[in-house]
Amino acid sequence: MSNRFLELINTFDDILESPIQMEITNQPIKIFEGEFSLIDDKEEIKIIGNIEYKWLPHKGAIFYGNLIENSEQIISLVDTIRSFDVVCNGNTLGKGFISNFSIGNEITIKGKFHFNSVFGDETIPVDKLKFCIPNFRDFSGNIVKSITETTKKTYKNRIVLENDKYSIIIDKCFDYKKSVELLNDNGGYLILYSGELKAKKGTLTFQNSKEILHCLNIFLCFLNGRRTSALFIHGVYEENTLWVDYSNYNVDSYDKLSSWTNSQSIEGFNELWKTFSDKWKNENDKDVLNTAIHWYMECNKGSGFIEGSLIMAQTALELLYNWYVVENKKLLVGKDSENINASNKIRLLISQLNINYNVPNRFTSLQKFLKSEKLNDAPEAVVQIRNAIVHSQEEKRTKLNNIDINAKREALELCIWYIEMSLLKILNFKDKIYNRCSENLATSSKIERLPWINDGV
Template sequence: MSRPEPLQPVYQFSSAQEPVSLRQGTVEVDFNNDRFCGMADLVLRFLPGPRLVFHAIVRSTSEPELPFFLNVPDNLSVSFNGQKMEGFRGRWKANGNTLEFDWIPRSQPVVLSDMQPKNSVAAIFHLFNFPEFRGGNYQEVAPLGCALLVLESEDWKISLQELPEDATREAWDQIKNEGGCFLTHMVKMERKDGEQFSGEDAQEQCFLLDNFLSFINGGRCWPVCGVGLDASGETTWETFASPRPVRPPYSWFNPYKASQAELLFPLFAKRWQQSAEWRDCLHSAIYWYVQANTSGGSPSIDAAIILAQAALERLAHHYLVVDQKVVSGKGRASDRLRMLFSACGIPNEIMDATPDIRRANGTFKKDTRWMDAPHAITDIRNSLVHPVSKKKLHDCHVDAWKLSLWYLELSVLALCGYDGTYVSRLTAKYVTDSANVPWGKKA
């Protein structure tokens, strides 16, 4: 069987951190009771950090009275190709009746197309700083020399492909040595039944994919700069957004066992699409998860503990109170977490993998000891938010952080019905050490 041709970037995202022009067009600016017309370039800049900017040069339609550009306000009215762009002004300079300025969109993605027609058979996106992976189930149908990850839900097939000619590895060499944000993978989205879809349909699936990739990556990660294609390969719509420049932190996902992501995705998508409430719950939990998954940078460990437990309490409330209706919304957080973990098949006892928590618990008086791990992490969290405890718990912060994230990762996996392998942040010595989930089948 012949191999398909690899997906190629739509835009010239090179190995250097140079600005990339994405779209050019006409621009109109209303300012000082005058209208300025000119040209603008929609640019993705990478330094000092990725940012989407309209760079515009306009001239007055009338002869201004000097001095004219003493102050350019932030609240300009700016239209690009006849479409009003909400945003704010960046750096600017003026010369005579000519104004040159940056206009920064207020929200992303920037949509400059009609997204409603159902005339697309595929959508192509660009993925930055996504880890190199191996071990997917579809390598025999991958383009030659490109690792391939295929995520399938009930209706959609999403392919993540490495860049050809070792470009992904070269990008990661630069990320590790220099930092920054580099294109590492291409994403192709299509319906499994071959039916055409709209840009709005693709955006809805992209939101799901954003959250899924962030969860397996352990840090914010989303495909950007999407392009819809019709059956003849012509462009049907475009969206524009800036990527997130992160080095993937530690997570439950083993990048050398990519089949873990392929197994989880249909389960995650089913839970996500079960109801708007489940979607909001998972989105909130993952939002807090990626912020809490720090290594002592920003936020700090103590703030990360609070964020991780906010995510755990959100999951516990939705599953126990809203979805299953087995308890009321009242009661102690530790009791709800204990019930959630028990329902998911996750151990509640204090383990040797958290030696500082075990050691501290042994120093407490009998009537103040933690009864289990949920009791410990909520007590440590409470000591940060309500510092009235007489216990000295600062030596337990790293253990509490790791344990909270371990519980959070396993809770999401369990609530999705996943029973494969994962990387335990409590016991794994290497990111390639996979173990069975506690409730899964034994190997």
């Protein structure tokens, strides 16, 4: 290997090492092994056992083990639902409850944490936070290096997100392709990225970092098209881990789902993050982003199947109409903004995106529905299908049953695209995107410029 090449490699940052290692999908994460206590205002129950973060059948921290002494204690728990502090080495890890127990030669107790579970003293300020991100989609990013005794490699694995207060780096694991193959085979959960967050001034604490991590999680969900979060958050001071947050933040089980993002480029992500995190400071904008992205993800993964997802999609579109067209652009004021029908709201919204009202050419089933019902355009077709779902009159039920399932599916896909484009317009994104409604069937051909950029808007 030439000296020039070695010098080049050394100019790149090292790839982040994950603070938590998973070798297989759904592998439990060990938190603690040994003696711990369940304490409330009535008594202390001492247990020898384990505390783990489990993925299946439900995500979150659990505890299990054998009662150490005073077996009569269990009698008082049989008919009582109680909440306990789970205490290890004098530190309260969180509040939990006993889910079941068994009595044999020993008394075995199993339990779960309510939500929060932090190991260590989270009140101590730290230099940085290290975390893991499971089930996050593939992106080709900035170059990082990995150097071992036998190899020197570079990877295009890094995403950098910065605003005026924080610097965040997120690195894809070097064996990402193999990890995704495991997820395709087994489903569930696997850590795919590692991250690091630093404040540009001062230190970080568990409390003052919660809001920026919440903002980051929603932003990552929007990129991902499904829920993911920063998990297993390590508070690090002078390279020593002082506390770890094992709380059960939202992550969806792995699934292949479309998103607006172009996996071959992270161009524009940092500017998008700056705008997103800036809007997050305003309570109204924060609420709309949170809610709209929630509906977007639920629609995208088909939480309510096609029909329920269509209802959620129109809910998101009406929210975005009110936020962007009425509250921000002020194109309508007073009662006029409330009295127009749903299809006109969608038309007004997408008119701001430089999107025409036509049904995309490849949505042939939705086009047939539009013609058969003698409707004007795509917004009207979408609203007609949604109304047939929502209203329970016999006529509407009969009409719904006669609508081709493919027309419903295409209407949903179109609505999701409207949501994606609306959010990207509001967030002033300017780079290329994956167009789920494109006439080009090949994935690589669906990478397009945004509709409002084509005309130089």
